[in-house]
Amino acid sequence: MSPSRRTFLQLSGAGALALVVGCVTTPAPPDPDEVPTPRTLDDGPRPGAGPPAAADAGTELSAWVTVHADDTVTLTIPEAEMGQGSTHALALVLADELGVPFERVRVRLADADSRFGRQSTGGSSSIRGSHDDTRAVGAAARAMLTAAAAARWQVEPGACTVKDGAVHTDGQEPLPFGALVADASTLEPPQDPPLKPISERSLADVPRWDLRSKVDGTAVFGLDVRVPDMVYAALARSPILGQRRGGVGDLAAVRAMPGVVDVITGDDFVAVLARDTWSAFQARDQLPVTWEGGHTELTTEGVRTACRDALPTGAVARDDGDASVALASASRVLEATYEAPYLAHVPMEPLSATVHVQGDRAEVWAATQSPTRARAAAAEALGLPEDAVAVHATFLGGGFGRRSHPDYIVEAAKIAKAAGRPVQLVWSREEDIRGGRYRPFSVHSLRAALGPDGKPVAWEHRLACPSILAGMGRGGGIDRTSIEGAANLPYGVPAVRVTAAAPELPVSLWFWRSVGSSQNAWVTECFIDELAALAGADPVSYRLALLADKPRHARVLKRAAARAGWGSPLPEGHAHGVAVHESFGSFCAQVVEASLEGGTPRVHKVTCVLDPGQVVTPDAVEAQVHSSIVYALSAALWGRIDLDGGRVVQSNFHDHRVLRFDEMPEVDVELVTEGEPFGGVGEPPTPPLAPALCNALRVLTGEPVRKLPLVG
Amino acid sequence: MSVTFTLNGASQSLDAPDELPLLWALRDHLNLTGTKFGCGIGQCWACTVHVDGVPMAACQVPLSAVAGKAVTTIEGATDAGFGHIQDAWVTEGVPQCGWCQPGQILKAAALLSRVPDPDDAAIDVAMKPVLCRCGTYARIRAAIKSAAEARS
Numbered sequence: 027m028s029p030s031r032r033t034f035l036q037l038s039g040a041g042a043l044a045l046v047v048g049c050v051t052t053p054a055p056p057d058p059d060e061v062p063t064p065r066t067l068d069d070g071p072r073p074g075a076g077p078p079a080a081a082d083a084g085t086e087l088s089a090w091v092t093v094h095a096d097d098t099v100t101l102t103i104p105e106a107e108m109g110q111g112s113t114h115a116l117a118l119v120l121a122d123e124l125g126v127p128f129e130r131v132r133v134r135l136a137d138a139d140s141r142f143g144r145q146s147t148g149g150s151s152s153i154r155g156s157h158d159d160t161r162a163v164g165a166a167a168r169a170m171l172t173a174a175a176a177a178r179w180q181v182e183p184g185a186c187t188v189k190d191g192a193v194h195t196d197g198q199e200p201l202p203f204g205a206l207v208a209d210a211s212t213l214e215p216p217q218d219p220p221l222k223p224i225s226e227r228s229l230a231d232v233p234r235w236d237l238r239s240k241v242d243g244t245a246v247f248g249l250d251v252r253v254p255d256m257v258y259a260a261l262a263r264s265p266i267l268g269q270r271r272g273g274v275g276d277l278a279a280v281r282a283m284p285g286v287v288d289v290i291t292g293d294d295f296v297a298v299l300a301r302d303t304w305s306a307f308q309a310r311d312q313l314p315v316t317w318e319g320g321h322t323e324l325t326t327e328g329v330r331t332a333c334r335d336a337l338p339t340g341a342v343a344r345d346d347g348d349a350s351v352a353l354a355s356a357s358r359v360l361e362a363t364y365e366a367p368y369l370a371h372v373p374m375e376p377l378s379a380t381v382h383v384q385g386d387r388a389e390v391w392a393a394t395q396s397p398t399r400a401r402a403a404a405a406e407a408l409g410l411p412e413d414a415v416a417v418h419a420t421f422l423g424g425g426f427g428r429r430s431h432p433d434y435i436v437e438a439a440k441i442a443k444a445a446g447r448p449v450q451l452v453w454s455r456e457e458d459i460r461g462g463r464y465r466p467f468s469v470h471s472l473r474a475a476l477g478p479d480g481k482p483v484a485w486e487h488r489l490a491c492p493s494i495l496a497g498m499g500r501g502g503g504i505d506r507t508s509i510e511g512a513a514n515l516p517y518g519v520p521a522v523r524v525t526a527a528a529p530e531l532p533v534s535l536w537f538w539r540s541v542g543s544s545q546n547a548w549v550t551e552c553f554i555d556e557l558a559a560l561a562g563a564d565p566v567s568y569r570l571a572l573l574a575d576k577p578r579h580a581r582v583l584k585r586a587a588a589r590a591g592w593g594s595p596l597p598e599g600h601a602h603g604v605a606v607h608e609s610f611g612s613f614c615a616q617v618v619e620a621s622l623e624g625g626t627p628r629v630h631k632v633t634c635v636l637d638p639g640q641v642v643t644p645d646a647v648e649a650q651v652h653s654s655i656v657y658a659l660s661a662a663l664w665g666r667i668d669l670d671g672g673r674v675v676q677s678n679f680h681d682h683r684v685l686r687f688d689e690m691p692e693v694d695v696e697l698v699t700e701g702e703p704f705g706g707v708g709e710p711p712t713p714p715l716a717p718a719l720c721n722a723l724r725v726l727t728g729e730p731v732r733k734l735p736l737v738g
Numbered sequence: 739m740s741v742t743f744t745l746n747g748a749s750q751s752l753d754a755p756d757e758l759p760l761l762w763a764l765r766d767h768l769n770l771t772g773t774k775f776g777c778g779i780g781q782c783w784a785c786t787v788h789v790d791g792v793p794m795a796a797c798q799v800p801l802s803a804v805a806g807k808a809v810t811t812i813e814g815a816t817d818a819g820f821g822h823i824q825d826a827w828v829t830e831g832v833p834q835c836g837w838c839q840p841g842q843i844l845k846a847a848a849l850l851s852r853v854p855d856p857d858d859a860a861i862d863v864a865m866k867p868v869l870c871r872c873g874t875y876a877r878i879r880a881a882i883k884s885a886a887e888a889r890s
Binding site: 108109111233234238239240241242243244245246247249250258285301302304305307372373374375421423424425426454455645646649653654655656657660678679680684686687688690692693 | 754755758759761762763765766767769770771772773774775776777778779781782784811812813815816824827828829831832833834835836837838839840843861862863865866867868869870871872873874875876877878
């Protein structure tokens with residue numbers, strides 16, 4: 027692929043009090059022969075917003091650096107901070123490249139800014155997407171400060187070095203950055219600044235910049251925004267999916283409830299405004315609203331049937347060799363059907379957005395994975411141009427994909443416009459779990475034929491999975507998010523056929539951490555394990571024999587098996603299960619040690635070997651492995667969204683269980699960094715957990731697991 | 739009606755409905771947003787505060803129930819003598835998204851006030867109510883042990 031074009035911007039102007047440097051990257055035109063790398067959450071137009079504007083599709087802002095006259099530096103990071111710590115990694119890289127001690131650095135999260143194209147965090151892309159540009163910005167600012175110092179000393183820039191936030195040359199007192207700001211601001215940014223070699227990199231060993239505020243209560247998340255004269259809002263919601271608002275009764279009694287400021291009735295909504303969130307919730311629950319229509323027929327069983335019925339209609343996503351002939355002629359054939367449920371994201375911080383509309387301008391404060399998508403959606407809802415809408419970034423109390431959808435921001439914007447004052451819309455936990463936007467339900471029908479040596483000679487995977495992209499107005503063709511992790515089956519099987527059907531169902535879908543791989547890795551890695559068992563082979567050896575052309579898969583698998591003591595005796599009643607999977611440019615193998623306690627699965631240990639090519643901050647990557655495992659384990663054990671009469675059955679943590687402290691397994695992490703290009707980290711350790719666990723349970727019970735969740 | 743209590747060491751009066759949960763009194767009336775909302779039904783303990791030294795889920799405590807009592811929130815944790823716990827949280831790199839961490843810290847602080855050197859079983863029992871979706875449990879355990887060590 028030809029490289030992207032990078033344009034440095036000097037934003038401060040001549041004689042300014044601060045030097046501000048950033049860069050905009052214009053991606054190279056796509057190579058028609060290249061299979062695009064999915065950047066799942068990033069690369070689409072905004073929902074409901076028509077085709078993307080040229081700037082949105084064509085440019086991306088990197089971090090930018092502001093060097094102040096007092097020698098401090100502000101690093102503005104456009105990525106969202108939802109716990110993954112990539113903003114810290116990028117800040118460390120920028121500070122090191124610039125040559126400034128981290129204690130003089132202040133990190134801030136970027137607001138949506140129309141000058142800079144798209145800002146969106148998802149698809150495990152923060153480091154792999156922004157590392158090089160961030161580094162380049164530091165180098166450009168360093169080159170400008172060096173040039174300013176060299177001019178003052180009348181020496182060549184090559185005779186100068188940068189260290190500890192100052193420019194040095196022989197025989198002169200060092201010039202601190204602050205003293206060079208005014209001169210450097212008169213210079214054009216270099217277009218190809220020399221980068222410090224990675225081998226000379228010395229990243230500051232300091233706690234993450236956001237931690238102190240997260241332990242003393244001062245960190246501002248979306249729900250923590252407080253604006254003068256603000257009121258809290260709660261929206262009336264239909265109990266059944268797809269209902270329209272009907273009549274609204276007499277609101278006098280609700281208006282008279284304690285704490286209520288007003289009840290607002292818009293074209294398609296009714297909202298309570300109150301002095302506090304609780305009063306808004308209490309009053310909302312008493313609103314005399316009738317609801318009409320809706321998908322009262324919708325049940326989980328109906329979804330299951332729709333998926334099963336759709337299986338034969340799938341479009342061909344991969345067709346190597348002739349699987350049907352091999353299947354028809356083989357002596358040993360295994361067939362299995364798997365079923366994965368709808369899943370909700372359930373970030374710990376419930377959704378909220380704060381909006382203030384003043385005439386032809388609006389301000390939005392929200393915990394969002396995509397400030398620019400949020401701004402576009404709010405602008406559309408308010409009938410304002412995007413430049414009239416400011417979106418201020420806050421910390422995110424978890425995202426997992428949910429916060430890249432701007433629905434809650436659109437709702438808040440409509441209410442705030444009608445209210446004529448600042449409004450914070452708050453979703454309750456029940457609204458979050460019942461509010462749609464789920465990982466799709468899916469059904470998978472697999473068949474494989476084994477040759478005389480026990481190896482598969484044919485593999486057929488027919489899947490039915492409602493389309494996320496079709497729901498975004500991007501239907502047509504196979505939804506690539508439904509086949510990722512299935513069509514790219516890594517095993518060397520002569521005949522592979524994968525088909526995908528997308529039954530249309532009236533349930534809103536969205537990207538859930540690791541997206542299609544979250545279900546497809548479970549299916550494919552459980553099925554290959556069943557084939558190994560049928561062949562009487564060891565699951566690790568069986569896979570390795572089929573991974574001759576996949577060295578990175580094989581490497582993480584071998585290392586995980588060795589590290590976990592694969593094949594060594596385990597305590598009575600314990601078993602190992604294994605899985606390996608590639609997603610988001612990284613390779614991950616996990617070995618799960620599990621037992622059954624009173625019939626309930628218990629995970630004792632997870633050994634994880636992750637190969638993301640390179641890492642910036644190993645400590646943060648290890649934390650992301652823990653995070654992925656906890657997230658995936660919660661889902662494997664209990665995660666489900668059921669439908670009954672058009673209602674979502676689950677509502678809060680009592681019936682939507684997630685992993686608790688005493689259920690946390692020991693987690694042992696090894697990172698493989700052999701210098702390949704950066705892969706993602708936030709999602710790739712998620713997919714292998716469920717199949718590795720189910721494979722361990724199959725050893726314990728002798729029965730394959732073909733349906734999730736495991737409990738309930 | 740007006741309720742008077744001690745909040746982070748200072749007297750505080752608030753005129754609000756008796757049944758208003760302490761969580762929302764703190765967050766929305768007093769703008770102490772360090773106490774976090776997670777479920778509203780006492781299932782996640784993101785809203786953990788101390789009432790007369792006892793950890794409670796503030797979403798389940800009516801404002802009227804704290805009349806005359808001493809309430810400590812994360813904003814008062816350092817002054818209440820829990821600074822070494824907060825420091826351990828930073829040193830061990832515990833927070834990811836951070837939303838549940840004020841609750842985690844105050845739940846751990848109550849444990850350490852009662853049991854200065856807790857074993858794993860005691861930590862399990864004390865920390866089980868507080869949910870985290872980011873996978874910080876292992877580092878929370880390490881931070882509790884390191885905070886205990888700092889005081890031994």
